[in-house]
Amino acid sequence: MPRLRTLEILVGAFMTAGFLALFFLAMQVSNLSADVGSEGYRLQARFENVGSLKVRAPVTIAGVRVGRVEAIDFDPRRFEALVTLRMDPRYRQIPEDTIASIFTAGLLGEQYIALAPGGSEANLGDGGLLEHTQSALVLEQMIGQFLFKKAEEG
């Protein structure tokens, strides 16, 4: 066993390396650095069908992530899904007539919300409601419609 001084230095280096590894995992590997967290403001949107949208799914404008889905609730009076978005506080200027659509990343990818900004002068504030929404495309429904149309034609 080395002398006490060397021992202290080695143990200190070990502990530092361990915590640095944890820090690396937290910042570089996990979503901690990308987390909007409890900062930022909220927007809400109603969808007829959210498909398989998940909490924490990204919210993008022009493909850039500007927030995350914070909560997905069911509104029992209107029979619609009420989705709460937590937006990055850096992006405050979201026009009132912005359209929120649920898209799928790739063929098998995860679903996310894409915002297409409108032309309105007025911006949405904290807790604002996105009026115009487009539901998730459900594959079975699309195939059903396609077959139905084919049958009508032929």
Place this chain on the structure above:
Amino acid sequence: MVESLARLGHLGLHALARIGRGHLLLLGILGGLPSLAARPRLLLAQVYNVGVLSVLIIAVSGLFVGMVLSLQGHYVLSQFGAAESLGVMVAASLVRELGPVVTALLVAGRAGSALTAEIGLMKATEQLSGLEMMAVDPVKRILTPRFFGGLVSMPLLAALFSAVGVIGGWFVGVGLLGVDEGAFWSQMQNKIDFREDIVNGVIKSLVFGWVVTWIALFEGHDAIPTSEGVSRATTRTVVHSALAVLGLDFVLTALMFGD
């Protein structure tokens, strides 16, 4: 008939007595925490024994496990045109499973067996009784620092393993197989959750650290004080630790991720 019944009963009682002694020993070890807090120097040497001396094997194993994961993952994922998800696959398997489990198995083999042999020999050469003669509680003086040394070292070693593994996976995936670097990291950051994945991995390795050092210390303390007894106890430490880690891993995984 009666004879085999009696043998079964003897085995059962023997096992129960061992479990009971193990828990009493654990209580004694935890009871030594105040006296350890008064002399933190003792912990230092044990963190060195369990932690620092294991760094090399942990880092090298982590590097190669990450590299192999990347190679094999790329083979399967590229068939689905999803090679960009390689980072997610490597990081999730390392942080959730392989980091804590393989680290615990390696520590059981490298440090757990050493702990058992050390304590067993102390018992065989009557050093523990000698301490008791001098009115020093050998559990508090010898076992408690070793237990907490293992408990502190395990999560740090597991984090080191995972971090080095991710870098190894990055090296093979991005460097050799040509996966897009941006997709590798960004998909990983999108899918790996700090609370869900990394904190759960740390909790796992804390549990494994607790169990592995506990088994190692108990086997050493409970060893028959002969050379044969110590050698058997050392074997039992490795076997029982590995079984306990793998069994507990299933239970913990089911509790954490099984919904």
